[in-house]
Amino acid sequence: MFYLKILIPSLGRLITGEKDAYSYLYGSTLDFMEPNALADIMKGAGLEDVAFRRFMFGNISVHWGMRPFPHATTR
Numbered sequence: 001m002f003y004l005k006i007l008i009p010s011l012g013r014l015i016t017g018e019k020d021a022y023s024y025l026y027g028s029t030l031d032f033m034e035p036n037a038l039a040d041i042m043k044g045a046g047l048e049d050v051a052f053r054r055f056m057f058g059n060i061s062v063h064w065g066m067r068p069f070p071h072a073t074t075r
Contacts, residue, residue, distance in 0.1 A: 035061040
C-alpha cells in the first residue's frame with residue numbers, strides 16, 4: 001500500500017508537476033476485484049487454462065486464458 005499511496009503520487013508529482021495527478025490510484029485500485037475472483041469469472045465464462053501473474057509489488061495482475069477450440073461435428 002505504501003507503493004500506491006505514497007510512492008506513485010510522489011513520483012507523479014515529481015515528473016509532471018501536478019500535485020494530485022496520481023493520488024486517485026490508491027482508491028481506484030482498491031475498487032478492483034481480487035485476481036483470484038477475476039480468474040474464477042473467466043473460468044465460469046468457459047475459458048480454459050486460466051492463470052494470472054502479479055506485477056508491481058502485487059498491485060497489477062495480468063490474466064490470460066484460452067477459448068476452447070470448437071469440436072468438429074459430423075453429419
